[in-house]
Amino acid sequence: MAERVLIAPDKFKGSLSAGEVADRVACGLARAGFAGDAVRLPVADGGDGTVDAAVTAGYQRIVAGVSGPVGRPVAAAFGLLDGTAVIEAAQACGLSRLGAGSLAPLTASSFGVGELILAAIGIGATRIVLGLGGVATTDGGAGLVQALGARLADGRGRELAPGGAALARLAALDLSRMSDLSGVEFLVASDVDNPLLGPSGAAAVYAPQKGASAADVKLLEAGLARWADVAEAAEAAEAACGRGGNAARDAPGAGAAGGLGFAALLFLRARLRPGIALLLDMLSFGRQLDGARLVITGEGALDAQTLRGKAPVGVARAAAAHDPPVPAVAVAGVCTLSAAQLAAAGIAAAYPLTAIEPDAGRSMANAGPLVERLAEHIAADWLR
Incomplete structure (x- = not known):
């Protein structure tokens, strides 16, 4: 059976829709040589998308x-x-x-x-x-x-x-x-x-x-x-x-x-x-996790607001609660959370655009290609 990765990000507000983020992540994984199933499940928490x-x-x-x-x-x-x-x-x-x-x-x-x-x-x-x-x-x-x-x-x-x-x-x-x-x-x-x-x-x-x-x-x-x-x-x-x-x-x-x-x-x-939680129910997310090797979530900014129940935390906690648990990582425009805060939210690692393009303006303008590059890093770290 082919390996499965679930790609379940929220939008990057002001630059990419959730669907566009998922598409870019899938492209980056493929370019890095991942030959399994990249299942795209863009999510939202009730607002846009x-x-x-x-x-x-x-x-x-x-x-x-x-x-x-x-x-x-x-x-x-x-x-x-x-x-x-x-x-x-x-x-x-x-x-x-x-x-x-x-x-x-x-x-x-x-x-x-x-x-x-x-x-x-x-x-x-x-x-x-x-x-x-x-x-x-x-x-x-x-x-x-x-x-x-x-x-x-x-x-x-x-x-x-x-x-x-x-x-x-x-x-x-x-x-x-x-x-x-x-x-x-x-x-x-x-x-x-x-x-x-x-x-x-x-x-x-x-x-x-x-x-x-x-x-x-x-x-x-x-x-x-x-x-x-x-x-x-x-x-x-x-x-x-x-x-x-x-x-x-x-x-x-x-x-x-x-x-x-x-x-x-x-x-x-x-x-x-x-x-x-409602959106994940509608997506039958628990069933989608069956057989998955990795979940990739994310949003524009991983910050203190994220910890108050935003989409990436909901996705990561659902993945952690699955039997067996599925590791979750996140892509983001910026990340101001510590490794300990991420881990407490169920996110094993964060991959922010600022790690490869520190300038905020250029990062937003080139968010799509940068997300693809982040996905290549994720493939190297998690899918070898």
Whole structure:
């Protein structure tokens, strides 16, 4: 039987998609003389690339026209297989949908994500995996809820404008025309455990990455706090289940994707799972490990954030838990983790681009060929 290597990287943000990384690694292994099976399984942790990973796993790619983060129509894809839809929030309201000079931290809306959910249900989905990450929004999922039929109004009864800033003026939330989702199971794939509010919340931690100033962050925080108060009260009244209180806003992951996690937990009754764990399940990763000699994972930066459940750690730990264990190594743009930190995460060795091209600009510009060279080093170290 031919030797097998699993190539399961995440994207190198800003330079290579996960699929491109996997292709380059495979090319480098072949050039180094590896004649076995190089199985390419690009992965994601809920953000950009989640739908691509699902398609790799056999899901059908479906494209739907939805509202982008600032209302302009966009073509967004989701995956569908046997009644399960994989929806990537970034497809509808991702930062990639906006130009570098046209960020909209106060007004970007998650409305298109709700439209994707309805599109998936409309063609038969009864189970939805909602991948969070990479979005331009900090609206607490208010746009998503509006797309599903809810009405948000200010003190004069007027429809609230889109975006997180307007939420500070929210006076009433009418859920009477919400779509009936009782027959749909929702799973949220996310790699963060932030609550909705506070110093570790959606506005404080992530809004600056979306173009928010210090003053904007305060405004967004106030809007999200008001949204949480009104939303939790309205949902408790509508469901007559006595839910109230701060359970949803304080739940780990409520702050994911600008607060989309909050809306999913509260209104969709979603269950939150680490994004990479869900993706590995969809890829039947445990079965793919059978007979493998090595796993090659990676991402753009192996750093402290990686250790909080990012894709490479999920892949490496799954490989280590296999019977028998399969060693895992990682390629990366940069690596700031020590050998001990890598080992604790299940990664036997890291191969960063900076080891062969220290200049960051040139490294990103030539990431593809450099990854191939790293793969040759991996073949020499692990596949002889």
